[in-house]
Amino acid sequence: MSVLKIENLTIKKQEETIVDNVCIDIKAGEWLALVGESGSGKSVTATVIGGLLPKALKIESGNILLENQNILNLNERAFRKIRGKQISYIFQDYQGAFSPFIKIGKQFDEMLASHTTWKKRERVELTLHMLDSVNLSAQQVYNNYPFQLSGGQVQRAAIAIATILKPKLLIADEPTTALDSLTSLKVLELIYNLKEQTGCAVLFITHDLRHVKKYANNLSIMLRGKLVEYGDKKEIVEKPKHEYTKQLLSAIPPLRNSPTRLLTINTEKEKEVTIV
Numbered sequence: 001m002s003v004l005k006i007e008n009l010t011i012k013k014q015e016e017t018i019v020d021n022v023c024i025d026i027k028a029g030e031w032l033a034l035v036g037e038s039g040s041g042k043s044v045t046a047t048v049i050g051g052l053l054p055k056a057l058k059i060e061s062g063n064i065l066l067e068n069q070n071i072l073n074l075n076e077r078a079f080r081k082i083r084g085k086q087i088s089y090i091f092q093d094y095q096g097a098f099s100p101f102i103k104i105g106k107q108f109d110e111m112l113a114s115h116t117t118w119k120k121r122e123r124v125e126l127t128l129h130m131l132d133s134v135n136l137s138a139q140q141v142y143n144n145y146p147f148q149l150s151g152g153q154v155q156r157a158a159i160a161i162a163t164i165l166k167p168k169l170l171i172a173d174e175p176t177t178a179l180d181s182l183t184s185l186k187v188l189e190l191i192y193n194l195k196e197q198t199g200c201a202v203l204f205i206t207h208d209l210r211h212v213k214k215y216a217n218n219l220s221i222m223l224r225g226k227l228v229e230y231g232d233k234k235e236i237v238e239k240p241k242h243e244y245t246k247q248l249l250s251a252i253p254p255l256r257n258s259p260t261r262l263l264t265i266n267t268e269k270e271k272e273v274t275i276v
């Protein structure tokens, strides 16, 4: 069954078309990568799903179905119930996932208290379990403020809070852009593992085709608001139809050649790490 179905969605900024007749279908356990250059409309597509469309933009036409329920015209109160529980976001600006001056554990706790009727002990236990599952030192991070953690640690905590209630749909909008290559690899793997464990659908937005190589099932390419290519990742990578897709692929040699090797310095010896 489709977790997310977007039907013929068109979004405008005054007379300018920002998202043009877009159709997307993601099933449970599927990872759809949405790829396109800056300004092509990827983030606008991501935000409208959770009712976060910027005020300057208007929905012209279309439907957005979350497990067959049309959510396009829900009010903000209804969207607040859905966000975090059924639809979760991970953003490039991971710092934005947490308020800077409230301890991480308290922020998990408030989130869980607002969406569940669980007792404090249950909330703490699940939070520690999730922090542990994203390879953080759970007890310590629980008591830390966000500014006491590295960028990679904050992003991992952001992934933990985004997935703690097992959302049906996880929207990751360039979650690795601000991270170094190795931390990015770990974050991608983490999202993949959580998808496998929870069976959620993933909409993964990126401008970097290398990020789709390993984990995406399907691939969609956006150009000036239109999806110019959509389908099975392998088929598109092997036989791209649209000129823009061909250009994107040829601009990124590692997709077609053997994996790029990155040398990292280990204190005793050089260690090879494969970039996905």
Ligand SMILES: Nc1ncnc2c1ncn2[C@@H]1O[C@H](COP(=O)(O)OP(=O)(O)OP(=O)(O)O)[C@@H](O)[C@H]1O
Residues within 6 Å of the ligand: 013, 018, 036, 037, 038, 039, 040, 041, 042, 043, 044, 045, 054, 055, 056, 057, 207
């Ligand atoms: N808050 C906003 N207010 C007004 N217009 C906006 C706003 N956000 C986006 N837009 C318009 O939508 C267009 C598409 O923006 P969007 O953020 O979706 O691009 P993107 O593909 O996600 O780019 P990037 O990879 O740089 O994030 C922008 O060029 C802009 O015209």
